[in-house]
Amino acid sequence: MRTGDLIISIILHVAVILTFVISGPLTQKKKLELGDVMHIRLSAGQELKPQAPPVELKPIEIPSPIQMDEPIVPVMEVASKTQKAIVNKPKPKPKPEKKEQYQPQTEKGDQNRTGQEGGKKDISDELSSGSRFGGASIDNASFSYPYWFDQAFSKIERNWTNPVFSNSKIQCTIYFQVIRSGRIIRSEIKESSGISAYDRACLQAVERSQPLPPLPDTFTEEIIGISLIFPYLPG
Amino acid sequence: MKRILVVISLLISICAVAAAQEVRDYIGILDAKRTFEPTKISVEDTRYIGIDFISASDSIIMQNCAIILRKDLDFSPYYQIVLLDTFFMKHMELTEMSVLGWKRLGSKYLVKLDAEFPGENMRLRYRVIDVDNSQESFRGKFEAAKADYRALTHTVANDIIRNLTGDEGIFRTKICYTRKIGEVREVYIADFDGNNERQITKNGSINLSPAFDRAGNNIYFTSYKDGRPKLYKYSMANGTTDLIAEYEGINSAAAISPDSSTIACVLSKDGNAEIYLLELSGKVKKRLTRNWAIETAPTWSPDGKKIAFTSDRTGVPQVYIMDVEGMNERRVTFIGSYNDSPCWSPRGDRLTFVSRDNGFVVCSVDTLGNDFKILAHLGNNENPKFSPDGNHIVFTSDRLGQKDIYTMDLFGQNQRRMTTGGGYASPDWGPIKR
Numbered sequence: 019m020r021t022g023d024l025i026i027s028i029i030l031h032v033a034v035i036l037t038f039v040i041s042g043p044l045t046q047k048k049k050l051e052l053g054d055v056m057h058i059r060l061s062a063g064q065e066l067k068p069q070a071p072p073v074e075l076k077p078i079e080i081p082s083p084i085q086m087d088e089p090i091v092p093v094m095e096v097a098s099k100t101q102k103a104i105v106n107k108p109k110p111k112p113k114p115e116k117k118e119q120y121q122p123q124t125e126k127g128d129q130n131r132t133g134q135e136g137g138k139k140d141i142s143d144e145l146s147s148g149s150r151f152g153g154a155s156i157d158n159a160s161f162s163y164p165y166w167f168d169q170a171f172s173k174i175e176r177n178w179t180n181p182v183f184s185n186s187k188i189q190c191t192i193y194f195q196v197i198r199s200g201r202i203i204r205s206e207i208k209e210s211s212g213i214s215a216y217d218r219a220c221l222q223a224v225e226r227s228q229p230l231p232p233l234p235d236t237f238t239e240e241i242i243g244i245s246l247i248f249p250y251l252p253g
Numbered sequence: 254m255k256r257i258l259v260v261i262s263l264l265i266s267i268c269a270v271a272a273a274q275e276v277r278d279y280i281g282i283l284d285a286k287r288t289f290e291p292t293k294i295s296v297e298d299t300r301y302i303g304i305d306f307i308s309a310s311d312s313i314i315m316q317n318c319a320i321i322l323r324k325d326l327d328f329s330p331y332y333q334i335v336l337l338d339t340f341f342m343k344h345m346e347l348t349e350m351s352v353l354g355w356k357r358l359g360s361k362y363l364v365k366l367d368a369e370f371p372g373e374n375m376r377l378r379y380r381v382i383d384v385d386n387s388q389e390s391f392r393g394k395f396e397a398a399k400a401d402y403r404a405l406t407h408t409v410a411n412d413i414i415r416n417l418t419g420d421e422g423i424f425r426t427k428i429c430y431t432r433k434i435g436e437v438r439e440v441y442i443a444d445f446d447g448n449n450e451r452q453i454t455k456n457g458s459i460n461l462s463p464a465f466d467r468a469g470n471n472i473y474f475t476s477y478k479d480g481r482p483k484l485y486k487y488s489m490a491n492g493t494t495d496l497i498a499e500y501e502g503i504n505s506a507a508a509i510s511p512d513s514s515t516i517a518c519v520l521s522k523d524g525n526a527e528i529y530l531l532e533l534s535g536k537v538k539k540r541l542t543r544n545w546a547i548e549t550a551p552t553w554s555p556d557g558k559k560i561a562f563t564s565d566r567t568g569v570p571q572v573y574i575m576d577v578e579g580m581n582e583r584r585v586t587f588i589g590s591y592n593d594s595p596c597w598s599p600r601g602d603r604l605t606f607v608s609r610d611n612g613f614v615v616c617s618v619d620t621l622g623n624d625f626k627i628l629a630h631l632g633n634n635e636n637p638k639f640s641p642d643g644n645h646i647v648f649t650s651d652r653l654g655q656k657d658i659y660t661m662d663l664f665g666q667n668q669r670r671m672t673t674g675g676g677y678a679s680p681d682w683g684p685i686k687r
Binding site for chain 2: 164168170173
C-alpha cells in the first residue's frame, strides 16, 4: 500500500467521524410534547329510534297560519325569505361609550360610492360587545339587518390575524362592496395605518371572508358598501 | 494532494447539506386552538301545524328533525347548540321557553321549526329569530317525501348555514371509505354523519384508497380483484365499474384534479413507486417524480397548479410540494421523523397529514411548512382528508380499540365517531353537490 493511499484513507475516516460529530447535535430532534387533554364536545342529544314506543300525543298547537301563496319548493332547492319582524320591534340600543369613531373623509364622490340614496350611516352600534373592530359605516342607510352585520363582521374577525407589534395605537380602514349573493366585488385600503403589513393583513381579513352572508331578500338594493375600522391597541 | 483536497471539500459539502436539511427547528408545539367563541344557537322542538290529528310515527319524525338539525348546526365550528335547560325552566317557573328564556340561556339565534304532512310528503318550515332583537332574520320552506326526512332536515341546515355565513353547508355530502370484514376489504359510502351506509364494491377482494372526483359522480379506487393492484372507476350514476389503469406493478393512490381532467396517481411500472399524471382514460400524460425514493399519496392544490406528496428521499417519509409540471419541489414537513398522507385544504392555505410521535397523530401546517399544529392525538390516527368547505377533517382512529372513522373541525375540536365496529380505513370526503 502506498503512503498516499494510507493518508487518503485516514483523512476519509477522520472526515466521516467529523461528519457525525458535527451533524449529530444539529439533527437532534426535540421530543414532541403533546398539548393538554383535548376537550370533546358531546353531540346534541340522542336521536330517537323509529322503533321507539309512540310518544304521548300532545294537544295540537295552531300557530299563525302560513302564507299559502308562498311557493313550496323541492328539497334540493333553496327558498329563503328574509323578513323583518313587524311586532316586538326592539328599542334602539343605547349608543356605546364614545370610541374614537371613524370619520369618513369628505372626498369627492365618496358620499355615495354605491350610487344609493340616503347616504352613509354609522353602524358602530351594530358591532357586538366583544368585537375587535373600532367602528363601521355603511353607504346604504336603509340596510338595517343586525344579524347580517353580526355574522359578516364575525366572519371577517375570524380571518383577521395581526402580524405586527407596535407601541403606539394605529388603525386601518378597509372599504368593501358586497352584492346580493354575498360576494365581495371590491375591497381596498381606505385609510392606511402607515404600516403596510398591518394594512395588508386587514385587507386579507376581508378578502378571506369571501363570500359573506347573502343580502336579505327584503333588502331591495343590489349592492352595499361598508367601511370597517381595524384598530391596534398596544398592550 | 489535490485529490485529497477535492475529497475533503466534497465530504464537507455533503456534511453541510445534510446539516442544512435538519437545521430548521421550532420553539414549542401548540395544539390548534380556536381564537373565537362559537355563536350560540338553539333549535326548538318541531311544531305540528297541520289540521288533522298527527300519527305517532309522524310525531317521531318531527322530533328527529329537531334532533338532526341540532346535531348539524353543532357540527359547524362556528356555532354551538344551546339545549333546553329544564332546571332553568323550573327555576323561572316557565312551562314553555320564550325568546327571552333562550336569551337568558345565552342563545344568539333561535330556530323555530314547523311541520305538516301533506299526503306522503313532509313540509318543513324554519324561521331564524335574532334573540337579541326578538326579530325574525330569515326563513325557508322545503318539502320532500316523508321517508326522506333526514335529507330534508340536512337541507334546512344547509340553508341556515348559507344564510348565516355565506358558505355552502356540507350536511348533504357523502364520505366513502373501505371496510375490512374477514379477509375482504370493500368500498362503502355513507352520509357525512355515518347514516345511510351503502356498499359500493362487492368483488370479495381487497379494495383500497377510494377517492371521489370533484363532481362526486365517480369513485376511483385500487382493487386486487384481478390478482394485482389496478385502478378502477365506479360510476355513481349507473353503478358500473370500469378499469382505468393496469400498468405493470402498482396502480394506486388516485387523486382527481380540481377540473376533473387529470388523475394523479402512483405507478411502479418503471421500477419504484413514482407519481404520474394520467388522462381520465388511464393513458399516461406525464411522469412527475424521477428518483430512487418512493413517492406516493399525491393531493392537488385547489387551483390545480401544485401537488403535495410523500417521499422518503431523505430516508424517512416527509411531505413535499411540487408544481404540476413536476418542478420546484420543496419540503414542507420538518417536525417528526415520519410524515405521510397529506391532504390539501380546499381553502388552499393548509395541509393536513399524519405524523409519527409515540403513536400516529393528525397534524396540519401552512403551505410554507410553518404553523405546525397537532389536531388529533388520542390513539393512532391516520388518513386525514378535508371536507369540501375546509372546515372539517375526516380520519381513522383506533382510540377506542377498533379502527373507526372520526370527524373533527379544522381546529381539532368537536371530534365525533362516525362508524362503529372497526375495520375502517381510507376515508375521502365527497364534494358539495349543487
